[in-house]
Amino acid sequence: MSRSSVKETHVKQTTPGSAARPVAGVAAVVMAAGLGKRMQSKHAKVLHSVAGRPMVLYSVDLALRIAGHQIVVIVGHQADRVSQVIKDATGQRNGHVPISIVEQRELLGTGHAVLQTRPVFVESGRVMPGQFLILNGDTPLLQEATLRELLEVHRRQEAAVTILTAMLDDASGYGRVVRSSSAECVSRIVEDRDADAAVKMLHEINVGTYVVEGDFLFSALERLEPSNAQGEFYLTDIVQTAVEQGRRVAAVRLEDPHDGLGVNTRRQLAEAEQVVRQQVRHRWLDAGVRMIDPASTWIDAGVTIGKDSVLYPNVMLEGATVIGEDVIVRSGTRITDCTIGNRVEILDHCVCRDSRIEDDAMVGPFAHLRPHVLVRKGAKIGNFVEAKKTELGEGSKANHLSYLGDAKIGKGVNIGAGTITCNYDGVRKAETIIEDGVFIGSDSQLVAPVKVGAGTMIAAGTTVTQNVPADSLVISRVMQVTRPGWAAKRRALLSEGGARLAKSGAAGGKTRKTAGRRQSNKRS
Ligand code: UD1
Numbered sequence: 001m002s003r004s005s006v007k008e009t010h011v012k013q014t015t016p017g018s019a020a021r022p023v024a025g026v027a028a029v030v031m032a033a034g035l036g037k038r039m040q041s042k043h044a045k046v047l048h049s050v051a052g053r054p055m056v057l058y059s060v061d062l063a064l065r066i067a068g069h070q071i072v073v074i075v076g077h078q079a080d081r082v083s084q085v086i087k088d089a090t091g092q093r094n095g096h097v098p099i100s101i102v103e104q105r106e107l108l109g110t111g112h113a114v115l116q117t118r119p120v121f122v123e124s125g126r127v128m129p130g131q132f133l134i135l136n137g138d139t140p141l142l143q144e145a146t147l148r149e150l151l152e153v154h155r156r157q158e159a160a161v162t163i164l165t166a167m168l169d170d171a172s173g174y175g176r177v178v179r180s181s182s183a184e185c186v187s188r189i190v191e192d193r194d195a196d197a198a199v200k201m202l203h204e205i206n207v208g209t210y211v212v213e214g215d216f217l218f219s220a221l222e223r224l225e226p227s228n229a230q231g232e233f234y235l236t237d238i239v240q241t242a243v244e245q246g247r248r249v250a251a252v253r254l255e256d257p258h259d260g261l262g263v264n265t266r267r268q269l270a271e272a273e274q275v276v277r278q279q280v281r282h283r284w285l286d287a288g289v290r291m292i293d294p295a296s297t298w299i300d301a302g303v304t305i306g307k308d309s310v311l312y313p314n315v316m317l318e319g320a321t322v323i324g325e326d327v328i329v330r331s332g333t334r335i336t337d338c339t340i341g342n343r344v345e346i347l348d349h350c351v352c353r354d355s356r357i358e359d360d361a362m363v364g365p366f367a368h369l370r371p372h373v374l375v376r377k378g379a380k381i382g383n384f385v386e387a388k389k390t391e392l393g394e395g396s397k398a399n400h401l402s403y404l405g406d407a408k409i410g411k412g413v414n415i416g417a418g419t420i421t422c423n424y425d426g427v428r429k430a431e432t433i434i435e436d437g438v439f440i441g442s443d444s445q446l447v448a449p450v451k452v453g454a455g456t457m458i459a460a461g462t463t464v465t466q467n468v469p470a471d472s473l474v475i476s477r478v479m480q481v482t483r484p485g486w487a488a489k490r491r492a493l494l495s496e497g498g499a500r501l502a503k504s505g506a507a508g509g510k511t512r513k514t515a516g517r518r519q520s521n522k523r524s
């Protein structure tokens with residue numbers, strides 16, 4: 001068997017902890033090294049997300065909630081990316097159970113995977129955990145209560161191994177649970193590829209979630225042989241080892257087989273997505289959020305929403321978005337990784353990413369907040385406004401058709417329709433500073449870097465290229481030329497010419513002349 005490497009990281013809880021505490025003496029192992037061929041993807045299976053969260057984090061999260069001793073995640077395929085996802089999600093956290101990441105360099109099966117954690121437990125000089133909770137990284141629907149029950153049954157029955165099973169109408173692809181003739185005891189688990197016709201008929205499947213006694217796990221893993229259709233070291237074979245040694249194997253059967261859904265294919269991924277989305281919606285409905293049409297309201301698992309907020313149909317709330325109370329989000333809006341205060345109104349068809357909107361502000365319809373926008377209290381971003389890396393101060397307004405990029409805008413500022421911050425000269429980005437109380441007339445451009453002092457008025461149509469001291473008027477327009485009667489004369493001339501042409505009229509000549517005039521118009 002190949003070498004392994006061990007890295008240790010301390011991490012924080014990924015979701016709000018439940019009332020129940022982690023169980024002392026229980027270590028968790030999450031297997032997340034596989035490629036997942038059946039996904040038909042270039043990305044490792046456990047990185048595929050369910051309700052906006054990579055699948056592996058569902059297992060890691062359960063491990064964090066239950067294991068009081070130690071957590072180990074086994075990575076292999078795209079190890080760096082998987083490790084990064086785990087580190088990013090769990091951050092820096094003190095005083096909690098440590099998470100180690102172990103690399104499985106060659107993917108030789110689930111038994112081989114778990115054996116790679118041996119150095120963490122056996123050679124570290126640490127106390128051996130009483131039990132190991134072993135989880136597949138592809139079971140995002142598992143419930144914490146199920147795992148607690150699994151542990152409970154394991155301890156009560158003094159088992160060496162306890163497995164989680166489910167009854168499926170279509171069990172194809174899964175490992176089948178073979179029971180003794182009395183049907184009481186599990187005698188072994190047979191993988192689909194190794195199953196004969198009789199075993200294939202069985203509907204009880206192995207979910208891929210196990211509790212294994214501390215003193216039994218590694219001794220059993222060391223005895224594994226890759227004598228099966230895939231030539232792999234199967235974790236599931238430790239069941240038979242336990243039986244052979246006269247030790248007890250217990251089993252807990254899921255009431256709702258959906259909870260144990262293992263995501264192996266895109267279809268199963270879509271199925272898991274539906275279930276998790278529904279759970280998330282129910283959670284927020286129960287917490288006092290109004291959804292006009294829950295079915296078309298898409299909320300990622302990592303989102304939080306305050307009481308009495310109203311979500312209209314076809315709203316998407318993504319990533320780590322936090323929404324306050326009494327917020328209204330109208331139809332067709334997508335909000336990703338934003339923090340939104342109380343009583344904010346986001347009208348229809350907005351895209352908001354990685355931005356912050358403070359209390360009582362209004363955004364949209366049809367607004368685009370690109371990353372790092374800060375809309376201060378009571379400020380307004382109106383229709384067809386795009387903003388990026390910009391602060392719009394308290395009570396300020398940009399109501400129509402503007403681009404605000406790399407701008408710092410003070411309080412009580414009025415940004416007129418069609419105002420553009422020219423923040424990019426083709427090479428560098430530069431900043432526009434607009435101080436408190438400035439009034440910017442419509443269709444103005446601010447060529448950055450530029451600063452407009454407090455209380456200044458900028459006349460409509462102005463191009464501001466130089467810094468402006470406070471309380472100024474800025475106007476930059478070409479002198480207006482007005483020629484009374486000019487337009488009427490032109491119309492008369494044109495209609496005279498038309499009449500002459502009609503009289504002289506060979507059809508061919510006419511088209512040629514018209515064509516000629518069109519061309520000369522284009523050149524002028
Ligand atoms: C496994 C079980 C099967 C069960 C099914 C439930 C084994 C031998 N079989 O099969 O009985 O019905 O799960 O979904 O365990 N992994 C590694 N390293 C490896 C191989 C896999 O870390 O070398 C990880 C994968 O990333 C995944 C988990 O182990 O998270 C399960 O692997 P997968 O290939 O999906 O196993 P199945 O064939 O589904």
Ligand code: CA
Pocket residue numbers: 136138208262263264
């Ligand atoms: Ca699987």
